[in-house]
Amino acid sequence: MNAYIFPGQGAQFSGMGLDLYENSPLAQSLFEKANTILGFHITDIMFEGTPEALKETKVTQPAIFLHSVILAKTLGDSFKPDMVAGHSLGEFSALVAAGALTFEDGLKLVSQRAIAMQKACEIxxxxxxxxxxxxxxxxxxVCESIDGVVVAANYNCPGQLVISGEIDAINKACEALKEAGARRALVLPVGGAFHSPMMEPxxxxxxxxxxxxxFSKPNCPxxxxxxxxxxxxxxxxxxxxIxxxxxxVRWTQSVQQMINDGATLFTEVGPGKVLQGLVKKINRASETASATLETNN
Structure with missing residues (x-):
C-alpha cells in the first residue's frame, strides 16, 4: 500500500518550487493564485529569497505547504494514495492532497495558522x-519533574523527541535530561514553543x-x-x-500505525527528505521515495 507523507517546518530552502514553476503550467497557475490569495509575492521569496527571509513563520509555513501541495497536484494520475499523513504543518498539505480541503482554503488556513503562531510566540x-x-x-x-511549562512536543522516531515550553523550563529540562543519560539535549533555533500549552492563543x-x-471527506484515510x-x-x-x-506530533506512532495497516512504500511529497529518514529509523524495512514532477501537467 502507498502512503504519502508531507513535511513540516524546517524543510524550506532557497529556490524551492522553482523547478515546478518553470516546468509545469498547472504549477505556475497555482503559484500565481497563491500570490494573489496571500497578498504578497511568496514566489519571489521561495525562488530567490535568503534563508533568513524564508525562516519567517508567515513565509515558511505557506512556502512548504505550496511546494508540497503543488507537487502533489502535478503528479496527475500517478498520485494514488492509500493513506496520507503530514508532520505538523504537513497535515494541512496532506488534507488538500487527499481532497478534504480545497487548495484555496488550505492556503488561507495555513497562512492564518502561521500568523496566529507568530503572535503566540510574541506573547x-x-x-x-x-x-x-x-x-x-x-x-x-523528566519534563513532569521540572517547574514551569515543558512538554514532549514531537515524537519523531525512537530515540529522537523534541520538547517544548518556557525558555527557563527548557534549559532546566535539558540539564536534567543529560543527567538522565541523553546523548544530546540541544535547544533549537525556533521562535516559540510549538505543540505545547504556550500555543493556546x-x-x-x-x-x-x-x-x-x-471540509470534505478525504479520498483516503x-x-x-x-x-x-x-x-x-x-x-x-x-x-x-484544532x-x-x-x-x-505523534509521528513515530503514526508511521507505526500506517505500517500495521499495510503501508509498504512511503513517498515524501515536498521539500527535503527528513521524513524518509525518520520512517527508516522507525522501521528499517520500509521502502521510501521522493515524489518527482510529472512534466506533462
Missing part, C-alpha cells in the same frame, strides 16, 4: 529542544477559522498527528486539527 518567549538517545517515557518523566484563533471552513490513527470523518479531522497546535 511570551518560549522555545524547543531536541533530545537524543533516551526512551520517550524517560523524557516525559493560536489554537483559539485557528479554531474559529477551521470551524468556518468547509489520513493519520493525524494528535491521534496517530486513521480517519476520514470531517468533524473528527477538524477537531484534531487540537494539533497545543498537542504533541
Amino acid at each position: 511570551q518567549p518560549s522555545t524547543m529542544a531536541a533530545v537524543l538517545g533516551l526512551e520517550d517515557a524517560v523524557v516525559e518523566k 493560536a489554537r483559539e484563533e485557528l479554531a474559529a477559522a477551521i470551524e468556518n471552513t468547509t 489520513i493519520y493525524q498527528n494528535v491521534t496517530a490513527s486513521a480517519t476520514t470523518d470531517e468533524s473528527e479531522i477538524k477537531a484534531n486539527l 487540537s494539533q497546535l497545543t498537542a504533541p
Whole structure:
C-alpha cells in the first residue's frame, strides 16, 4: 500500500518550487493564485529569497505547504494514495492532497495558522529542544519533574523527541535530561514553543477559522498527528486539527500505525527528505521515495 507523507517546518530552502514553476503550467497557475490569495509575492521569496527571509513563520509555513501541495497536484494520475499523513504543518498539505480541503482554503488556513503562531510566540518567549538517545517515557518523566511549562512536543522516531515550553523550563529540562543519560539535549533555533500549552492563543484563533471552513471527506484515510490513527470523518479531522497546535506530533506512532495497516512504500511529497529518514529509523524495512514532477501537467 502507498502512503504519502508531507513535511513540516524546517524543510524550506532557497529556490524551492522553482523547478515546478518553470516546468509545469498547472504549477505556475497555482503559484500565481497563491500570490494573489496571500497578498504578497511568496514566489519571489521561495525562488530567490535568503534563508533568513524564508525562516519567517508567515513565509515558511505557506512556502512548504505550496511546494508540497503543488507537487502533489502535478503528479496527475500517478498520485494514488492509500493513506496520507503530514508532520505538523504537513497535515494541512496532506488534507488538500487527499481532497478534504480545497487548495484555496488550505492556503488561507495555513497562512492564518502561521500568523496566529507568530503572535503566540510574541506573547511570551518560549522555545524547543531536541533530545537524543533516551526512551520517550524517560523524557516525559523528566519534563513532569521540572517547574514551569515543558512538554514532549514531537515524537519523531525512537530515540529522537523534541520538547517544548518556557525558555527557563527548557534549559532546566535539558540539564536534567543529560543527567538522565541523553546523548544530546540541544535547544533549537525556533521562535516559540510549538505543540505545547504556550500555543493556546493560536489554537483559539485557528479554531474559529477551521470551524468556518468547509471540509470534505478525504479520498483516503489520513493519520493525524494528535491521534496517530486513521480517519476520514470531517468533524473528527477538524477537531484534531484544532487540537494539533497545543498537542504533541505523534509521528513515530503514526508511521507505526500506517505500517500495521499495510503501508509498504512511503513517498515524501515536498521539500527535503527528513521524513524518509525518520520512517527508516522507525522501521528499517520500509521502502521510501521522493515524489518527482510529472512534466506533462
